[in-house]
Each structure stands twice: as structure tokens, then as C-alpha cells.
Amino acid sequence: SSLPPGHPRIPLLGSLFTSPPTIASLSTILGRLHDTHGPVVTLWAGSKPAIFIARHDIAHRTLVGMGATFAQRPPSLSYGVNGYGINSAAYGSRWAVLRRNLSSYLAAADTSGPLCLSVDRLVKSLEVAAAKGVDCVVVPSDMLRHAVFSFFATLCFGEEDMADDVLVHLRGLHAEILSLVVQLDAFHLMPVLLQLAYYFPRWWKLFSAQKKHHAIVTGLIRARRRWLENVGDVGGGAAPRCYVDTLLRLGLGDHEMVSLCWEFMNAAAKTTTTALEWIMARLVLHQDIQQKLWNDIATRSVGNNQRTRSDRPFVEAVVLEALRRHPPAHYLLAHTTDRDVSLDGYMVPKGSVVNYGVADIGRDAASWVEPDVFRPERFLEGGEGSIVHGIASGSSGRETMKMMPFGAGRRACPGAGLAMKVLQLSVENLVKRFEWKPVGCVGKKVEVDMSERPGLVTEMRTPLRTRLVVRKQEQD
Numbered sequence: 310s311s312l313p314p315g316h317p318r319i320p321l322l323g324s325l326f327t328s329p330p331t332i333a334s335l336s337t338i339l340g341r342l343h344d345t346h347g348p349v350v351t352l353w354a355g356s357k358p359a360i361f362i363a364r365h366d367i368a369h370r371t372l373v374g375m376g377a378t379f380a381q382r383p384p385s386l387s388y389g390v391n392g393y394g395i396n397s398a399a400y401g402s403r404w405a406v407l408r409r410n411l412s413s414y415l416a417a418a419d420t421s422g423p424l425c426l427s428v429d430r431l432v433k434s435l436e437v438a439a440a441k442g443v444d445c446v447v448v449p450s451d452m453l454r455h456a457v458f459s460f461f462a463t464l465c466f467g468e469e470d471m472a473d474d475v476l477v478h479l480r481g482l483h484a485e486i487l488s489l490v491v492q493l494d495a496f497h498l499m500p501v502l503l504q505l506a507y508y509f510p511r512w513w514k515l516f517s518a519q520k521k522h523h524a525i526v527t528g529l530i531r532a533r534r535r536w537l538e539n540v541g542d543v544g545g546g547a548a549p550r551c552y553v554d555t556l557l558r559l560g561l562g563d564h565e566m567v568s569l570c571w572e573f574m575n576a577a578a579k580t581t582t583t584a585l586e587w588i589m590a591r592l593v594l595h596q597d598i599q600q601k602l603w604n605d606i607a608t609r610s611v612g613n614n615q616r617t618r619s620d621r622p623f624v625e626a627v628v629l630e631a632l633r634r635h636p637p638a639h640y641l642l643a644h645t646t647d648r649d650v651s652l653d654g655y656m657v658p659k660g661s662v663v664n665y666g667v668a669d670i671g672r673d674a675a676s677w678v679e680p681d682v683f684r685p686e687r688f689l690e691g692g693e694g695s696i697v698h699g700i701a702s703g704s705s706g707r708e709t710m711k712m713m714p715f716g717a718g719r720r721a722c723p724g725a726g727l728a729m730k731v732l733q734l735s736v737e738n739l740v741k742r743f744e745w746k747p748v749g750c751v752g753k754k755v756e757v758d759m760s761e762r763p764g765l766v767t768e769m770r771t772p773l774r775t776r777l778v779v780r781k782q783e784q785d
């Protein structure tokens with residue numbers, strides 16, 4: 310059998326490089342290919358075929374049904390901060406140890422205390438900004454970013470060691486490094502020669518930013534080690550209080566630990582902040598949904614015995630609908646296979662890049678009624694998403710995988726449960742405290758710019774502007 314259909318192959322460069330190699334151009338090219346050829350298409354990245362899948366049942370068959378085969382990652386040049394992460398590790402024993410370590414830490418960690426603290430701080434900083442802003446108008450994205458980043462920094466490095474200026478410095482370095490990496494590289498769509506050509510002009514800046522990042526993170530790790538020595542817990546008798554504690558117990562080298570801390574912060578903070586901003590933008594745009602959410606929160610807080618245990622809180626439905634409609638990652642990280650696989654009459658050759666259209670799957674009209682409409686009710690009883698959860702293991706059937714914002718199968722995001730908790734608790738508190746009102750209206754129609762800025766994480770093109778009014782019930 311032959312490869313799935315696609316763009317004609319152009320020797321050396323491959324099909325992607327007929328237009329500038331950005332994630333926006335990747336989406337445009339893939340959109341055209343799927344329209345012409347269906348849900349499984351081939352794109353050439355140099356001499357390697359890259360196969361893209363945009364239907365949930367095929368994603369289920371490959372990522373869950375043939376889980377071990379599709380859990381491989383393509384080999385990478387493994388340089389810089391990402392060199393020793395879980396995401397870049399080959400599917401094998403090192404990956405399993407590191408992944409289990411992260412998952413068990415997240416399952417046992419006390420996340421509620423630090424989360425409530427950082428949400429409280431966020432609410433306070435929004436109050437200050439609203440009081441200063443003309444007509445209470447606020448651009449909340451930087452405050453959301455800071456709150457989410459500091460929460461994950463507490464989980465990563467421990468609350469004892471993080472001074473505010475260090476936090477701001479670290480956040481700046483993350484932003485700088487991310488602005489310098491060539492994003493398509495993360496999908497393994499850059500032939501080596503092109504990677505070199507693209508990295509050459511920015512190499513020195515990237516090297517210097519990574520060096521500063523290494524210095525600051527090794528400083529934090531050293532401080533953590535000293536703290537453990539002071540409390541007499543170098544041997545690790547007590548439960549780990551932050552991610553670094555678990556890494557120290559694994560006896561890893563400095564480069565490995567720095568890389569894993571980078572991954573923890575990088576995988577967690579930008580995705581979660583981006584999702585939070587999209588959710589709040591949707592609530593500004595749909596004032597009726599915000600009102601319904603507020604009513605649900607109020608009813609639940611006074612207790613309502615008539616609700617059944619399976620009844621999903623409306624806030625969860627809102628978060629799921631936003632993740633379906635605006636998944637922060639429009640594609641997964643690159644997968645590959647360890648053998649030739651026959652798929653619907655086509656061949657997926659061993660070693661080819663395999664990836665999935667997360668946004669396409671969430672917006673597929675075959676799975677979702679009026680997929681472009683923002684309607685959280687579809688996740689409530691009787692709706693087409695009532696059995697769907699954000700965390701798509703798919704083990705309970707392919708219908709639970711009608712969307713996969715966190716991936717699926719063995720490589721699915723290990724932070725999905727925590728991300729859902731952060732999003733729900735943040736949204737609930739932000740709506741409890743403030744009415745999120747629109748700034749721009751045309752007649753009675755609310756205007757919010759919902760256009761996307763494609764990237765490794767697809768953010769809002771125009772940061773949200775909103776008028777924040779403290780709710781009457783909440784005023785002292």
C-alpha cells in the first residue's frame with residue numbers, strides 16, 4: 310500500500326517550504342490538503358513523510374488501539390533546555406521513570422493551598438487595575454500570566470525559595486527563549502539543514518538566554534537542596550514538597566534537572582494561561598453564559614440536594630467548551646512509529662512523523678452540532694459531549710475522544726487533571742468577584758476580537774480588554 314495522499318513532494322525542501330515555514334502556513338496547507346484528500350494526509354518535511362490525522366476515530370485507533378506503536382517520538386538533535394525532557398524522551402524506561410515521577414508528584418501534591426493563594430492574589434491585582442483603569446477597563450493577560458506562572462513555580466521550586474524578582478526574571482527568560490526557538494522544529498518538520506540555517510542568526514541570543522536560565526534554575530535547585538539539608542531531609546523520608554525535591558531524589562545531573570524544570574514550567578504555564586484568557590474572552594462575549602455560570606456557582610455554594618452526583622458543574626462545561634473551541638495546542642508534539650503500520654489501506658512507514666489536528670477534531674461537524682458555536686450545554690446531560698472529558702484516555706471508547714486538547718493514549722498530557730483544576734477554580738473565583746463586561750459594543754452586539762495568533766500555543770491575536778465591575782454581593 311502507498312502513503313496517504315498529499316502535496317506532491319518537492320525534493321530536498323518538502324511541501325511545507327513552498328510558503329514561509331510558520332505554524333500559520335502549516336495550518337493553511339493542512340486545511341487545503343484535508344479538504345481535498347480527507348482526514349489522513351501526507352506532508353513532506355525534507356525526505357521524511359509527515360502524516361497528519363484529523364478525525365477522532367482514527368486518532369483513537371492509533372493512539373489508544375496501537376498505543377505502544379504510536380507512543381514513540383522522532384529522534385531529536387537534543388540540544389538546549391529541551392534536551393532531557395519527558396516529552397523529548399524516547400518511549401522506553403527513562404521516559405517511564407520520569408513520567409511516573411511527575412504523575413505521582415502531581416497526584417500527591419497539595420495543590421489547593423498554593424492555588425487558592427495565587428487566585429486570591431490575582432483577584433486583588435485585578436481589583437487594583439480596575440480601580441486605576443478608566444471606566445474600570447483592564448487588559449488582564451499579563452496578570453493572568455503572572456498568577457499562573459507563580460503558581461506553577463511554587464509547585465516546581467517550593468514556596469520557600471522564590472523571591473518575586475527571581476520569578477519575574479525567570480518568566481522573562483522563558484518568554485525570551487520561546488521567542489527565539491523555531492516553532493516548526495518542535496513538530497520535527499524542519500530538515501536539519503534548514504534548522505541550521507534558521508538557527509544560525511539567532512544562535513548567540515538563544516545560547517545566552519539558555520545560559521542565564523541554567524544559572525537561575527541551578528541556583529534555585531541548590532537553594533532547595535540547602536533547605537532540605539537544614540530540615541534534615543536529604544534522604545527524602547518526608548513527602549516531596551515540590552517537583553525539584555523529586556528530581557533530587559532521582560539523583561539526576563544538573564542539565565537533566567534544569568531541562569525537566571524548564572519543561573514543567575513551559576508545558577504548564579503558557580498553555581494554562583492561554584486557555585484561561587480564551588475562557589474569559591468567551592464569557593465577556595456571551596454575557597448570558599456568564600450570567601448562567603454565576604447562577605450555577607451561587608446555587609451550588611448554598612447547596613442543592615436535588616442535584617445528582619453525576620451532574621456536571623456548569624463551570625466544567627464552560628472550560629471544556631473553551632478547550633474544544635480554542636485548544637491551546639492545535640497539534641500534538643510529534644509522534645512516530647516503531648514499525649510500518651497499515652492504516653485504512655495506506656502505509657505509515659516506520660520513522661515517519663505522525664501528528665494530529667487537535668483543533669480540527671474539536672471542530673468536526675460529524676461529531677459536534679454547529680461546531681463553531683460556543684455552547685457549554687453540549688457537555689451537560691443529553692448533549693453530544695456529555696460523556697467527553699478533557700482528559701481523553703479513550704479507554705472507555707472512542708466517543709469519549711471527540712476532542713483531545715491534552716492529547717490521548719500513552720503520551721497524553723500528565724498535567725491535564727491539574728490544568729482542569731486550575732482553570733475551573735480560577736474561572737469560578739474570577740466570575741464570583743467581578744462582572745466581566747464588554748468594552749466595545751456595536752448597537753446591542755458585544756464585540757470581542759476572537760481571532761487567533763497561530764503558534765506552538767495558539768493565543769488570542771488581540772489581548773482581551775474588559776470592564777471589571779465588582780459584583781454587588783461581593784462588595785463589603
Ligand code: HEM
Binds near residue numbers: 584
Ligand atoms: C491547559 C493546559 C495544558 C494543555 C492544553 C496541555 C496540552 C498538552 C499536549 C497537547 C501534549 C502533547 C501530547 C502528545 O504529544 O501526545 C502535552 C504533553 C505534556 N504536557 Fe501538557 N498541557 C497542559 C498543561 C500541562 C501541565 C499543567 C503540565 C505539568 C505540570 C504538563 C506537562 C506535560 C508534559 C510533561 C508533556 C509530555 C508528555 C510525554 O511526552 O509523555 N502539561 N500537553
